[in-house]
Amino acid sequence: MASDETVQPSNFIRNIILEDIRAGKHGGQVTTRFPPEPNGYLHMGHAKSICLNFGLAKGFGGECHLRFDDTNPGKEDVEYVESIQEDVRWLGFDWGAHLHYASDYFDRLFEFAVQLIQSGKAYVCSLSPDEIRQYRGTLTEPGKNSPYRNRSIDENLDLFYRMKAGEFEEGTHVLRARIDMSSPNIILRDPTLYRIRKVSHHRTGNTWCIYPMYDFTHCLSDSIENITHSICTLEFENNRALYDWVLNELDTPCHPQQIEFARLNLSFTVLSKRKLIQLVDQGHVSGWDDPRMPTISGMRRRGYTPHAIHNFCERIGVARRDSTVDMALLEYCIREDLNDKALRVMGVLNPLKVIIDNYPENQVESLEAPYYPDRPEMGSRIVPFSKELFIEADDFIEDPPKKFFRLSPGREVRLRYAYFLKCETVVHDPLTGKVVALHCTYDPETRGGGAPDGRKVKATLHWVSAAHAVPAEVRVYNHLFIKPDPTETPDGQDFISSINPDSLQVLNHCMIEPSLANADTNTRYQFERLGYFCLDSRDSRPDALIFNRTVTLRDEWEKIKKQAAT
């Protein structure tokens, strides 16, 4: 059984917190936060951050807040704030009473900005966006002071209040911190704190027409919420100087510690919001919850479990170096969980008709098959057996290669939970020569799958009774991209050119055992010998079942075939 009491492995952030607690910092408290901007759906990269922040808080007896960083109304939407909450909850985390929005702090943030102006640490700059860029300098050359840098405090105050009152057009004025235009850290060259945006906000409506920037908002929001450890990704490393500057210049409740870690990269997929949006908008996938997407909603629909995602996030660790985790590890984690949870059933993806010549016409037997072969006490279902069956087309080869030990002419195999079956003759399509059916015989002495004479077979096949099978559609998924790093593309091409044309295969003629007729969305199934499957929560209907393949089983035969091919 997979266990929930997973040992939290050591990582540098845990070590920092451990040391802080030992030193009595923050009074021994640990409060973290997960601060998404509601401008897209959550993906596996967010899952890493969610598990880290909520996991740390839980592990140290603290709390983790969910805070929407909603300071850019033009790009944000309630659709996203809803999906984000659903996804975090689905992952199994609880923010308790701590659901916050940066927009809840707009009044206080404004007051902080006034404070900064009053202490001469901020000014209203009336340069155009283009001029600001030119004045900023470059990586190697210092910037130069804005001509508006020395406005009086009174003038700045007046202008700032008038910005708030809506007297100016977008782009005409901004509030800037007065720090150092020649700082080697470009972030510190009088960064913008507030800009004018005459757009409605999804929570504050038209109350505001000036909105605070990330660097000003985030540190103050953390402080207002008494966050002790503000964990973010590496690209904010340079911003830490500004995070600390703002909190040092202002009289704030506390000064949280910003700690950066490396964001998650996963092979054969992309984990950047910008790229995921592009996949959705350009129709390369059916939506944010397309089962091929590395989004939480996509993976949920695909059949991934919260438990598997937790385990994955623990196994990948947390560090400061850029890295790309092998997709095989994610697949290992979901197999590990589903191996424990999934009901074993039989379904044939590519049916091949089998006629058992010596089986009585019109006879139907009811065979009992356990849902969990390793734990038969967990229940079973009845599987009908009759003269005509379907087996997997891949399980028969007329002229078998070495090491293939499934069915071929003259060879005997076992039908799972049923009888030994021997292939006698092969029926071909007269036009194409394709194999269309097999005439076989069975051994009545082997009912249940055992041979009284002790003879062995080298393979056991899954099957369904043709007369009783339920037709179904099965969607099998492969990597969304053909390359481990989709962004590694030939000249001029972008990552879209790396999309795998076979990432989705729809199989319309599948035959599944009758017990699956009342399959439900919450149950995970293993189609024996094939993989793990679940009902598609969006498209499946009771009279037209659609299954998603979550992941294949490990497949030794695939490997042998590949080895033989090389």
Add this chain to the structure above:
RNA sequence: UGAGGGAUCGUCUAGCGGUAGGACGACGGGUUCUGGCCCCGUUAACCGAGGUUCGAAUCCUCGUCCCUCAGCCA
């Protein structure tokens, strides 16, 4: 080449002056009414060069390579 970061098995990660360990993958074997699960084994790493030390992945020096920053995005 301004500033800030980072380099440990193929991949991810531990290590905090004292035998470089784990996981995934790969490879081989055992078991098996799933070529699954499970079990056993093998493979395989400290970016380089110096230095300090009885002893260096760890401390120091000098290199090399990689990442981030020039939004009124976050």
